[in-house]
Amino acid sequence: MKKLFAATLLIAAVTPASAALKVLACEPEWGALVQELGGDKVDVTLATTALQDPHHVQAKPSLIARARNAELLACTGAGLEIGWLPVLIQQSGNAAIQPGKPGNFAASDFVQKLDVPTRVDRADGDVHPEGNPHIQTDPRNIAKVAVALAQRLEQIDPANRATYQQRAQDFAKRWDAALARWSAQAAPLRGTPILAQHKAWTYMENWLGLQYVDALEPKPGVEPTAAHLQEILTRQKDRPAKLIVYAAYQDARSADWLAERAKIPAVQLPFTVGGTPAAKDLFGLFDDTIARLLKGAGK
Amino acid sequence: MFQRKLLSASLLLALTTPVHAAGSADVAKLRKEIEAMRANYESRIQALEKRLETAEARSAAPAVAVAPSVAPATVTEPAVAAPQAAPVAAAPQSSDSAFNPAISLILAGQYTYTKRDPANYAITGFPVPSDAEIGPGDRGFNLGESELGLSANIDHRFRGVANIALHGDDSLSVEEAYVQTIGLDHGLGLKAGRYLSGIGYLNETHAHTWDFVDAPLAYQAFVGGQYGDDGVQLRWLAPTDTYLEFGAELGRGRAFPGSDAGGNGAGGGAVYGHIGGDIGESHSWRAGLSYLQTKAKEQTWEVADLAGNSVSNGFTGDTRLWIADFVWKWAPMGNATVQNFKLQGEYLRRSQKGDLDYDTVGANSSDAYRSTQSGWYLQGIYQFMPQWRVGLRGEQLQHGTADYGLNATNLAASSYDPARASLMLDYNPSEFSRIRVQFTRDLSREGLADSQAFIQYQMSLGAHGAHTY
Numbered sequence: 175m176k177k178l179f180a181a182t183l184l185i186a187a188v189t190p191a192s193a194a195l196k197v198l199a200c201e202p203e204w205g206a207l208v209q210e211l212g213g214d215k216v217d218v219t220l221a222t223t224a225l226q227d228p229h230h231v232q233a234k235p236s237l238i239a240r241a242r243n244a245e246l247l248a249c250t251g252a253g254l255e256i257g258w259l260p261v262l263i264q265q266s267g268n269a270a271i272q273p274g275k276p277g278n279f280a281a282s283d284f285v286q287k288l289d290v291p292t293r294v295d296r297a298d299g300d301v302h303p304e305g306n307p308h309i310q311t312d313p314r315n316i317a318k319v320a321v322a323l324a325q326r327l328e329q330i331d332p333a334n335r336a337t338y339q340q341r342a343q344d345f346a347k348r349w350d351a352a353l354a355r356w357s358a359q360a361a362p363l364r365g366t367p368i369l370a371q372h373k374a375w376t377y378m379e380n381w382l383g384l385q386y387v388d389a390l391e392p393k394p395g396v397e398p399t400a401a402h403l404q405e406i407l408t409r410q411k412d413r414p415a416k417l418i419v420y421a422a423y424q425d426a427r428s429a430d431w432l433a434e435r436a437k438i439p440a441v442q443l444p445f446t447v448g449g450t451p452a453a454k455d456l457f458g459l460f461d462d463t464i465a466r467l468l469k470g471a472g473k
Numbered sequence: 474m475f476q477r478k479l480l481s482a483s484l485l486l487a488l489t490t491p492v493h494a495a496g497s498a499d500v501a502k503l504r505k506e507i508e509a510m511r512a513n514y515e516s517r518i519q520a521l522e523k524r525l526e527t528a529e530a531r532s533a534a535p536a537v538a539v540a541p542s543v544a545p546a547t548v549t550e551p552a553v554a555a556p557q558a559a560p561v562a563a564a565p566q567s568s569d570s571a572f573n574p575a576i577s578l579i580l581a582g583q584y585t586y587t588k589r590d591p592a593n594y595a596i597t598g599f600p601v602p603s604d605a606e607i608g609p610g611d612r613g614f615n616l617g618e619s620e621l622g623l624s625a626n627i628d629h630r631f632r633g634v635a636n637i638a639l640h641g642d643d644s645l646s647v648e649e650a651y652v653q654t655i656g657l658d659h660g661l662g663l664k665a666g667r668y669l670s671g672i673g674y675l676n677e678t679h680a681h682t683w684d685f686v687d688a689p690l691a692y693q694a695f696v697g698g699q700y701g702d703d704g705v706q707l708r709w710l711a712p713t714d715t716y717l718e719f720g721a722e723l724g725r726g727r728a729f730p731g732s733d734a735g736g737n738g739a740g741g742g743a744v745y746g747h748i749g750g751d752i753g754e755s756h757s758w759r760a761g762l763s764y765l766q767t768k769a770k771e772q773t774w775e776v777a778d779l780a781g782n783s784v785s786n787g788f789t790g791d792t793r794l795w796i797a798d799f800v801w802k803w804a805p806m807g808n809a810t811v812q813n814f815k816l817q818g819e820y821l822r823r824s825q826k827g828d829l830d831y832d833t834v835g836a837n838s839s840d841a842y843r844s845t846q847s848g849w850y851l852q853g854i855y856q857f858m859p860q861w862r863v864g865l866r867g868e869q870l871q872h873g874t875a876d877y878g879l880n881a882t883n884l885a886a887s888s889y890d891p892a893r894a895s896l897m898l899d900y901n902p903s904e905f906s907r908i909r910v911q912f913t914r915d916l917s918r919e920g921l922a923d924s925q926a927f928i929q930y931q932m933s934l935g936a937h938g939a940h941t942y
Binding site for chain 2: 223230231234235239240243253261263266267270272275397423
């Protein structure tokens with residue numbers, strides 16, 4: 175009996191008692207945000223990288239193992255991860271991260287969604303009935319999510335409440351300053367007509383006042399076809415777009431093909447943290463996004 | 474009002490009428506006017522949006538204030554109240570239909586060409602009962618196995634899933650109907666009802682997610698295509714960074730290699746373990762080891778005896794099946810959209826021990842029977858460009874040993890190793906549809922080499938199902 179007790183003690187001693195809060199972030203932007211808000215109080219792992227399509231990730235064994243131990247799941251929601259996250263949650267056997275629990279955080283619950291379809295039909299491609307899930311392309315959304323996420327961290331890990339509050343305030347201050355800077359920098363972009371590979375930039379277009387002309391994908395989630403690209407090229411004469419934007423994880427061939435023929439630049443944007451070398455954190459993400467857009471637009 | 478209509482009609486006309494050189498100045502003027510109108514409306518809409526936002530913020534604030542505060546007294550509140558975050562959500566529907574389960578329907582069909590008549594298909598040296606699904610199926614056009622799936626959370630503890638298979642011959646069968654726990658915690662998951670067993674890699678996956686039209690020969694010979702049972706399943710995921718999962722099942726032993734022996738006890742049981750992980754960003758893998766044991770009681774095998782007569786034998790005894798499986802997937806930097814590769818292989822080893830009744834309707838002579846047989850398959854699937862995949866599968870069964878005891882005067886152990894090779898190409902316009910062609914060289918019948926060709930479609934509609942690894 176004594177031995178057993180000693181063994182239990184030993185196990186307890188080996189396991190870090192005051193271990194950091196284990197967070198599994200579905201996308202890098204939420205991983206980066208949790209890191210900003212949690213500092214050394216959180217231990218963040220990412221389910222996807224900026225070079226992976228968050229719509230199509232495999233519920234691979236390593237992710238199931240991470241979901242098993244996670245205390246907080248920080249994801250986008252709005253159907254973005256529908257092809258793999260439900261399997262992770264089901265197979266994890268982890269009560270804390272089940273839908274409806276505080277440990278299941280969906281960022282898109284806290285922003286006003288755009289592109290909410292009035293018609294939900296798979297003939298229209300991979301439509302999300304909840305609205306466009308790519309909310310992280312507008313930094314004002316990041317600010318809203320940061321407030322909600324900080325509250326969630328406080329709720330799950332009340333012992334470090336003060337730290338989360340303090341860091342959230344600090345982040346909000348820096349973010350507000352950066353927002354003002356970005357808005358000023360991006361002012362010349364207002365009204366610029368753009369083509370997008372995937373309809374993933376609605377929130378950014380809304381933020382910067384970019385004029386969305388068309389998507390290279392004939393339908394959301396359907397790979398660009400030669401016929402559709404040709405069609406866009408023809409339409410360029412009437413509604414000329416000034417640049418093509420595509421995300422770091424996307425195949426550049428379609429954008430390059432069109433850019434060459436339409437004689438407009440194809441601009442690769444980081445889309446999330448880590449998408450380009452300069453997008454090291456959330457601030458770098460938008461610094462680089464705006465720098466690339468300005469360069470592409472020749473401003 | 475009338476004037477405005479007239480104006481817009483003429484505008485429309487002006488825009489749709491082919492532009493003549495003479496009218497181009499007018500058109501340009503009109504365009505400018507429209508642009509001005511658009512800009513005007515845009516600014517108005519923006520102003521409205523702003524008003525809406527502030528109104529929303531005002532209405533959201535008190536709702537949050539009601540929420541119980543758990544702030545410890547020591548924490549000083551920030552001087553400026555931080556904006557409270559409240560989920561932005563539409564009012565939920567309060568009708569019963571809001572609780573309807575997720576419904577998905579898999580539609581599948583195929584055209585099958587076989588050089589040999591599939592009616593007398595058998596795997597030489599590997600007798601199976603008539604309910605086992607072996608062979609290429611019917612020739613010509615036929616409706617494949619369509620599947621209707623229903624699933625929903627039952628309450629805060631349970632989730633229910635049912636998959637009803639709709640067969641081409643107008644019959645229905647319950648493929649799966651189980652309840653499972655939601656977040657039992659500690660990595661535990663409990664399932665009860667009818668389910669596909671977690672043994673091996675392929676067994677638990679649904680036919681519409683397979684990479685070939687048919688199940689590997691080893692699965693056909695040893696578990697009749699796929700092993701499902703009625704029972705309970707417990708799984709435990711270890712709290713380690715490496716994926717480590719263990720499972721155990723206890724069931725009726727309803728289907729081949731069991732035979733629904735009846736009685737109060739369990740007719741079948743299985744244990745298995747899976748391990749998996751990543752190697753860098755681009756590779757992931759999983760490997761497993763499974764053991765299945767089932768009881769059979771007078772399980773009927775239709776075979777040909779030494780005299781060449783077709784006879785029915787009855788097997789009563791235990792079957793033990795071991796499966797070693799692995800799967801390895803590659804995608805450049807983990808991004809599988811353009812290119813990816815999957816290598817998958819399984820080795821199955823079966824031993825049977827019991828009594829065999831030779832010719833149950835005629836001679837009916839019973840004696841001990843033992844056999845040890847094995848089989849494997851190895852397949853690679855390569856997506857070489859978006860939407861297109863090509864796959865190759867090689868497989869073989871080893872006849873092993875079969876001891877018929879006294880019945881050896883009428884029955885002989887086979888010395889033939891059945892084998893098959895398949896090549897497939899599929900086109901996936903979206904994640905919901907697939908069209909596939911497959912060519913198979915089938916040497917599963919001794920002396921009757923067969924060439925087979927399949928054209929198949931598999932489509933899913935309704936709820937977006939998440940796929941397992």
